[in-house]
Amino acid sequence: MAILGAGAAGLMTAARLNETTDLKVCVIEGNGSAGAKIRISGGGKCNLTNTEVSENNYLGSPELVREVLRRFDETALLAWVRERGCEPVLRKGRYWFCPESARQLLEIFRRETKRSRFFYRHRIGRVEAEADGYAVETDRGTFHARRVVVATGGASFASVGATDVGLKIAEGFGIETVPFRPALAGLTLQKEQFWMKELSGISLPVTILAGGRTLREDLLFAHRGISGPAVLSASLYWEKGTVSVDFLDGKPVRQLLERGGNRKVSTALPLPKRFVTAFLEQAGVRDAPCRGLRAEERDAVAALNDYVFAPAGTFGFSKAEVSKGGVACGELAVPSCESRAYPGLYFVGEVTDVTGELGGYNFQWAFASARAAADALAGRCE
Secondary structure (H helix, E strand, C coil), rough: CCEEECCCCHHHHHHHHHHCCCCCEEEEEECCCHHHHHHHHHHHCCEEEECCCCHHHCCCCCHHHHHHHHHCHHHHHHHHHCCCCCEEECCCCEEEECCCCCCHHHHHHHHHCCCCEEEEECCCEEEECCCEEEEEECCCCCECCCCEECCCCCCCCCHCCCCCCCHHHHHHHHCCEEEEEECCCCEECHHHHHHHHCCCEEEEEEEECCCCEEEEEEEEEEEEEEEEEEHHHHHHHHCCCEEEEECCCCCHHHHHHHHHCCHHHHHHHHCCCHHHHHHHHHCCCCCHEEECCCHHHHHHHHHHEEEEECCEECCCCCCCCCCEEEEEEHEEEECCCCCCCCCCEEEEHHHHHECCCCCCCCCCCCHHHHHHHHHHHHHHHH
C-alpha cells in the first residue's frame, strides 16, 4: 500500500490505515520531513477546521463533498484531535486552531503513523498500472504496491515543495483533470481602481459577491490590490468578469446620508476617513455636508453598497493559499475518492478538484477525503 505525499491528506490516510488495518503502508514524500504545509499554515498554528462546514463552502462536486463530509465532519475531526491530547482553540468565533503550534498536530500524526514506513526526499515521477497493482517511479527507485493513494497536494507553496505531479499522474492514466489555478489569493486591479492602492494597510468588514457566491469578512487594501479573508475566499469563485463589494457590509448608504445632516460625508459614514476621502475623490464627489449633496452625488456615493469592478487577476501562486482545479470529481467514486476507471487508485485532498473557502475548509477536506479513502481500503481488506 503506497501513499504519495506526506501532507495533511497523506498523513491522515496513513493514520487511519494504521488504526484499522494490518496493511503494510509506505509513504513517499519529496521533502525531507512530513507536513511542510501544516507546519507553516495559520501563522504556524494550523487552522484545522471551521465551526460550520458544508458543501456550500466548497467549489467542486456538491455530492462528493457532502458525502465525504458526512462521514468525517468538523465535529468528528475535533473529537479525533481531542482524543489524542490536543484541545483546539476557537478564534473569531469560527476558526479552530491548534492551541500552541501546528507541531502539536504533527506530533499526533507521528504517533498515529508509526507503523508506516516513510521514504523522504523521493521525487515522485510516473505511476503505471501493473498486473497486480501499480508501479510508482521516483528518482531513487521504483515502488510496487497493490493500491496507491495520491495525496500530492496542489501547486501553491512551491517554496515547500508543492508541484503538479498529482495531475501528471492522473493524466498519465487518461483521467480527466482541471488545470491548477491560484485560489485564496489577493486580487489585482485595473487602472480604474488604482485609487485603492493608496489605501494599503486599511482593513474593513465588507460583503463581496463573486461567481454567484456572497461572502462576508474583512477586506484589506494592499500595495498590489485587495486582499484579506473576504477577498481570498472570493478569489475561489471568481474567474473572469466582475465582482461587487458592499463596503458598508449591509448598512444602507442613502439612510446614512439622510441622517448625516450637516456632517461631512467623510465623517457621517462609518468607514475609515482615508478610505471615504479617496473614494469621493475618484468618484468626483465633494466631501461636503450630507444635506448639501446634489442628487447625482448621492447616487455616486450610493455605489459604496454595490461597487462593481473587474479585477485584473490574482496575486498568483506565490501568494495563493491553495490551488483550485485537480482531478475531475466525475472521475472519482463517491465517497471513496477511488478512480472509477482504475480500481485501487485513489486521489485525496487538494489534488482533487475540490477547493474550500478560507477558514480551515481545505484542511477539513484533506482529512475527510483521506478518511473516506482509508475506510474504503479497510473495507476491501476485511
